[in-house]
Amino acid sequence: MKKSQHQTNTGSEFAELSFKPAFGWDIGLCLLVAVCAALLMPLDDADLPMHLATGAWILDHGRLPLTEPFAWTRMGAPFFAYSWLPEVAYEGARRVMGLVGVSVVHAVTVAGAVVAVWDLARAARWSLWATRLMLSVHVILWLLVQPATRPQLVLAIALPMAWAAAYRLRSATSPVAGLVMTLLAAALAVNSHLLFPLTIVPVVVLLGAERFRLSRVAAFVASTVVGWLCTPNALHLLDILRLNLGANALLGAASPIMELEPGFGFLIKAAVGTKLVAGGLLVLPLLPFYARLPQRERWWLGMAWLAGLGLFGLAIRGLLLWWLLAMPVVALALASIPLPTLVSTRRAVVGAWVVAVFAPIGHALKARELLGPVDGLPHPEAKALAPAVRWLTCATAGADSAGGVARGTTVFDDGSYLAWRVPSVSWSVDGRTIFPDSVTRAEAGQQLRYGAVVYPPWRHGDVVLLPATHAVAAVIDADSSWQRIAITPGADAAAAVGVWARRKWMNDRPNGAACVSDGRK
Known part of the structure; x- marks a missing residue:
């Protein structure tokens, strides 16, 4: 017997369906807005350079790495490119179309997320308005709460x-x-x-x-x-x-990285939008619709919701995972909300929904406006590092033929960008999660927590790039075997970096001294 259009999607009596399986204007609108916003979003995520560097390594070597390919402080230690598929897609697109290609891959991925939720709505037979609202929240979460190309x-x-x-x-x-x-x-x-x-x-x-x-x-x-x-x-x-x-210096209650903070502690100071989303997810099992689900379904969907809650409790970044695990329950909650009966009221609701859907485009335009011109990838550290990058690129040209890849010492915040921007240098730490076996684990953990200073392994490297105000700067200046490179800081003097090179390393490279003037440009 053919199912009635007004049959519920779970067999319960509270959620009437007005489901339309065809690809309608509403789905098309969400898809169009998502793609446009993704294309406009600046590529300014701090982790993107490492994803590009990993993708480049895989494409250049034709295989996945099994031991550390970047940081000289972990050479020989295990390393696994578990995100190799999007990393290769990012770098492959960049090689064909430049950074625009990375934005195109990002837009295609966002479009895939929209289509996947629409297909889920068809399979689960969500109501028309549950489908619309779930799509809009999905787009807003992945383009506003987590807009990064990751x-x-x-x-x-x-x-x-x-x-x-x-x-x-x-x-x-x-x-x-x-x-x-x-x-x-x-x-x-x-x-x-x-x-x-x-x-x-x-x-x-x-x-x-x-x-x-x-x-x-x-x-x-x-x-x-x-x-x-x-x-x-x-x-x-x-x-x-x-x-x-495993055990990690950057995880736990004292983590200085915002997205790794425990979720409930972060909610106290979070933005209103984040509080509303988390609060809405939190009260789902308390709403009347949940009690009217069959007991078996209520139990198992609740377990998925609870798993998401646990991930959010561990880290604020788990909010999006919580959303993904609670999607069926959220859809049922939205389907249980009675729609207005007056045509004029329904039109107003549709209008409000359309305005909300367009929010990601406004956010992307604003983010692009605030970013301004950058050198290379629009990384948060790009402007401050630009003069140092120019000198390092010049000074390490032909490094393989002049004694091997240079060993560079830097800090956690700058390493990811430098690994991609200056691949001729092997950096001590590159901005990824600090592995349990990394020699820089204690340094990164203590330095990021603003506790006692632990000096990075600068004595064993060839070049050093650190914030000009770093505590070890004076120590390096006092060591006669090192030479400070005179590089003019960028517009923001407070964000200036200091660059040093080992004198013996400089003497082995005839163009080292000549590159100093390039760093001042």
Whole structure:
């Protein structure tokens, strides 16, 4: 018997459907706005240079690295490019179209996130307004709360795909299509982000089904595991998790990095929008619609919601993961809200929704306006580092033929940009998560927490680039084996950097002294 348009998506009585499976103007509007905003968003994320550098290494060597490819302080230590797929896409596009190509890849990824949520709406049979609101919140979260060009954005595609696959497995007579989608979602996630295990969470849809079928649950789990093995890193998945999720100097309650702060502590000082989103997610199990769900479904969807809450509690960046894990519950909550009956009122609601959808474009334009001209990639440190970058590029030209790659010492904030901008130097620390086995772990941890100063390993390097006000600057100046390079600071003197080179290293490079004038330009 054909299902009625007014049948509920869970069999409960509270959420009437006005679902339209066709691709309508509303979906098209969300897609257009998302793509335009993504194209306009400046590429100013602090982690993007390392993603480009990793992508470049993979393309140049034709394989994935298994030992540290960048920092001389960890040479020989294990290293896994678990985000290799988006990193290669970023760098490949940059080589073809320049930095515009990176923006195009970002826009395509955002578009994929919109399409994935729309497909989830079709599979779960969300109401028309639940679909519209879920799409708009999805776009706003990934373009306003987390606008960065990061591999994490791929999870905004993979998780909705996994949810949609689970819903199709629950309702379809033949499981083939759902299993293929499950495998693809897992494979996309495992080649893009460290948190690929989250793609197993949508199994709760099958566990909470009124008609429980163990065979479908087992098939979903098996297909997900097979998808996880569809990666060049298949033999190293446990090593990847152990290395990157182990004890870390930058994790915990005292983390100086905002997105790694515990979520609930951060909410006290967070922006109003963030408080509203987190607060809305927090009260979902207290709303009447939740109590009217079948007990089995309420239990298992609640477990997914609770897992997301735990990730948010660990770090503020978990807010987006919480959203991805709570999507089915949020959609049901939105579907339970009664729509106004008057045509004029409904038009006003549609108008307000359209205005809200366009918010990411305004945000992108404002961010681009505030950024101003930059040297190379629009990195937060680019302006201050530009003179030093010019000198280093000149002084290290032909470094391989003049005694090998130079060893550079820098600080956590600058290392990522320098690893990409000056690849002729191996930097002591490059802005990634500090691995448990890194010799710079204590330095980065203490320095970022503004505690006791731990000097970076400058005595064992060839060049040093540090903030001009760094405590070790005077120590290096007092060492006769080192030479300070006279580089004119940029417009912001407070953000000026100091550059030093070992005298013996300078003498081995005839063009070293000549490059000093280039640094003043």
